[in-house]
Amino acid sequence: MAVNSSTRDRIVSAAAKLFYAEGIRAVSVDAVAEAAGVTKRTLYYHFDSKDDLIAAYLDGRDQPNLQLFQKWFGETQGDVATKVEGIFRNLARAARHPKWKGCGFLRTSAELANMPGHPAMRIGAAHKKKFEILLQQSLEAEGIDGTEVLARQVRLLLDGSFAVVLLHRDPSYMETAGMAAASLIRSALSSR
């Protein structure tokens, strides 16, 4: 029979909360199991290893995060530069929440930098690439040239703002990044 998926989901949910709040290597499998209300043995029934659990954590964040960015882009009124700037403005608002701890994908990749082939690295890279492609498609719809490079640059500003704000705890950097992104997009718009 199929596994009890609600137990698995509870474990992933507890892992996500703890890994994001404390960091991957700072959180033990014991702590995840306890937070999920299961024994460690049950956790190891559903996941082969802690590495497997880390991968499941990031995999579960992929679609929700992308949808949030799309929501922020879609609900901002204005041209495409303003809509992209809206992503950064919303991100700055999110970063002011006391529980905000940067980007889980980037923080995990920083922590697992000594394991380049780790499944979590592959999932993180794919997630970020999807964001880039969504961005590129939005830019392309405006008839802009060189959208691949432009989408990469906006994405560099986005990930830069995650890193910088995590270090300084000053979300205004996200608004600065949004201005830079809008400026780069407007340069491309004006040379159509």
Next chain:
Amino acid sequence: MAVNSSTRDRIVSAAAKLFYAEGIRAVSVDAVAEAAGVTKRTLYYHFDSKDDLIAAYLDGRDQPNLQLFQKWFGETQGDVATKVEGIFRNLARAARHPKWKGCGFLRTSAELANMPGHPAMRIGAAHKKKFEILLQQSLEAEGIDGTEVLARQVRLLLDGSFAVVLLHRDPSYMETAGMAAASLIRSALSSR
């Protein structure tokens, strides 16, 4: 009498190599002591705690890193936009080295995100701020307006490229970031 500083230096040097290569929490105090050729008790004579050692590691990287950036900026021929782009080009070259693992300051801040008041966070923030100020001064010398915002934007692109290249292992993002930085600077130059 003064402590034997060469022993201390050997410990910091061993810590730097290991923390950068493997990550902070992945490296034990035992491993650092062994790599430095001292016992753990000697290490704890020179440092109060592992946290103290982490701070010493980052503190030791502050000036060398800043001087490297200044060297790359200074040796690149051209206007200030081209010179800044030179930093990114040199960084891309460095990132192609197999031992490159991103920015030690950013990776440490990602790993210690759950300890905002950690001495290492303060040292990292100060280091990055110094880079921003050096950049701002170079831009100001060209008679550019709004150099504070511009220096922040270039720095966001720099730290973004550290994060992105660490995840994708594709140093070409650094050249893309350098193009964006040069583009933003040229916009400011042309409106003098």
Next chain:
DNA sequence: GTCTATAAGCCGATAGAC
């Protein structure tokens, strides 16, 4: 599928000798 119990070893940090 979930439990209790435990393996086997590593963790940061310390006591006390010299």
Next chain:
DNA sequence: GTCTATCGGCTTATAGAC
């Protein structure tokens, strides 16, 4: 200032019962 020896606790992961 550096050593040997060790503390108490936590680490990932597994054995075997139900």
